[in-house]
Amino acid sequence: MRIRSMTTRLVIPLMAVALVATGCGGDDADAPEGSAAALGTTNDINPKDVSELRDGGNLRLSLSALPQNWNNLHTDGNEGNTLALSRPMLPRSFKTDAAANLSVYTDYFTAVELTNTEPQQVTYTINPKAVWSDGTPITWEDIQSQANALSGADKAFLIANNIGFDRVEKVERGVDDKQAIITFKKHYADWRGQFAGNSFLYPKSVTATPEAFNKSQVDGITLTAGPFLVQSLDRGQGRVVLGHNPKWWGAKPKLDTITFSVLAAEATIPALQNNEIDATGLASRDELKTARNTPGIAIRRAPGNQWNHLTFNGAPGSPLADPKLRVAIQKAIDRQGIATAMQNGLVQDPKPLNNHVYLQGQQGYQDNSLPFDPAAAAKELDELGWKLNGDVREKDGKKLEIRDVMYNQDVWVQIAQIIQQNLAAVGVKLNIETKAGSGFFTKEIQPGNFDVGQWTWLGDPFPLSSLNQIYGYNPDDVQGNYGRIGSQELNDLIEQTISELDPKKAIELANKVDRKVFEEGHSLPLMQSHGNVAVRDNLANYGAAGLASLDYTKIGFLK
Structure with a gap:
């Protein structure tokens, strides 16, 4: 199941938290060691036996906003903040x-x-x-x-x-x-x-x-069944404290509490420096340098299953309802250039993500993407009747002008600015619109209040479960297909894929689904999480988890 997130700042278990980097240029000499490792091969959580940990302590983490709904199965709860809060509290198989x-x-x-x-x-x-x-x-x-x-x-x-x-x-x-x-x-x-x-x-x-x-879960979670439960919720302060569940039957947690505080993106690194939180994702080379120079902080890294993308709005009547127009525009976006600009110095060899289903390092990953080809993009736009008139193309007296909607964070804006330059080169005007974190999905993305939307998908080891959720076109049941794009052909291919119990055959079919998603101009994957996380150096069994589950009974501080 895919979970959505608008920000790179969530410290999300099961995956590395940082997704993209601010700043351009430079080389990869400062990239953390091991940053060429593939997803599914490693993690970096400072593993220690519980005998080496002291009893008690408060793990302090950050959120971008309190959940709109604490039921992560609900469309309003299907986001990273809900996931982060729920993992220590709810059962999984x-x-x-x-x-x-x-x-x-x-x-x-x-x-x-x-x-x-x-x-x-x-x-x-x-x-x-x-x-x-x-x-x-x-x-x-x-x-x-x-x-x-x-x-x-x-x-x-x-x-x-x-x-x-x-x-x-x-x-x-x-x-x-x-x-x-x-x-x-x-x-x-x-x-x-x-x-x-x-x-x-x-x-x-x-x-x-x-x-x-x-x-029932709008104002807070009710019954839980994990080692922790909600001890207190302060909406005014934007703070949730998890404490021990007295009915928990498993191993006693080493931590006393886990505190989540709502922080703006730009406030997380200062909070780390001021010893107000214990871990945060690093979104830029400057932040990586700052964290390295902060006493008591270690850099943990493992490639994560968090990735950012562009979703196009193809709903009837929208400016991008024509799939040929969407594909032409996507061909004008230099994803390798974005990856290089945003992740240089954070990974050893920045690469764009070239698959909607599988991540780099996962079994099944292959490049099914359409090429970056601005000349072909310009030609196709001409053929569609969008002719240059000055700097911007027009058709039937209407300018080819689209809105890119995103969470108000520097990393998203800088990505959008690169895309803006790419599209300007072929006569498409991109307007950048930033939104607050609170209500970002419920007010903007779910209703389709965008031409192009930017957010992050948080995956898990079960990628086929998300095929119909995101790429199936069911007008009466949107689920996660916020761009409202699809076809019966793609629906049939998804059905064939998720019906296949042979794992190898399912992978082959899933890659056919992925290619068709590219061909329909549904969405455009950009980059996978680089996975740099700043963590207190005395914090054990927590950090960049990669694909591994975290055991909340074993997280704690060294004696």
Whole structure:
């Protein structure tokens, strides 16, 4: 499941936090050692045995805004701030190591198995000790309720992604209340990710009705089931404190609390210097230098599964409704030039991301992109009737002028300025519009208030689960396809891909999907996270996690 983020500043578990760099020029001599490593091969979290950690302590992290909805399955909660807060508090079925190898999250489930293929059946056996924070047992009914909510059968549930539950025929009780058997009516390739990665299991009280699903978590999260729960929430100060869950049945956390504070992007490095937070992503060479020169700070790095992109608005009546126009414009954007300008000095060999489905280093990654070709772009614009009139092209008396909408942060603006120059060279005028972090998705992106939108996708080891969410075109069920672009041909190809239980065949089909996404001018991937994170040097088992899950019971400060 893909989670969206408007900013590079989130310290998000499972992935490196920094995405792009401000500043241009220079060489890569200052790039951190190991920055040529591939995603899925390493992480950098200062691993230590818990015996080396002191009891107690407060881990201080930052957010760009408080969640609009604390239910990350809801369309308003499908963003990085919600994810960061939820990971220490909610159940998942699988965890991953640095190489993205999966293992059952035994605190919550003793077994998760594909027990039949015709029909496909998956059996979840819940840990007998697992309870919600009010002491209520976690049971098969929680799984059944969530499957029903995400099925898409009732459009009143405002879901961000169906995560394959539209393919589920039924969920039944197994040998007892602690076992659920999911039977699929159609095969689902990414079945392991339905309660894993960026997707959590919620109590049935949250998923039983549309009213509860849509509104019960708006003001804050209710029942949880992790080592931590919300101890306090101060909206005025923009601060959330997580404390120990007294009903937690697993290993006792080393930390006493985790504090999340809402900070503007430009405030995170000063907060780190002033010992107000303990970790932050580094978005520029200047920030990297500042962090290196700050006493008590270490630089952690592992390539992350966070990537930024441009989404085009192709809704009927929009300026970019014509796919040929979108493709022509995309061919005029120099993605290698952007990567070089923004990431030089932060990675050893900056490269653009050339795939919508897989990240560099993931099995399945290949370059399916269209070439940077401004001459072809100009020719295609001419053929479409957009003729130069001075500096800007016109057609039927209308100028080729588009709005690029983004979170108000320097890195996004500088990327937009490079794109602005690229497009000006072929007679397209790009206007840059910056927006506040609070309500960025609910007020701007979800309603389609953009011609081109910039934000970050936060992925997980289950990329196929996001294909329909983002690239499927279902006019009555937008989910994450905010540009409202697609075709029946692409829908059919997505359906074929997510129905394929053979992993190798699924990868081949997913790359066909990716190529078709490029050809429809849906969106344009720019860069993958470079993964530089500044962390207190005495903080262990936390930092640049790569594809690995973090264990919140083992994060802590050295003795």
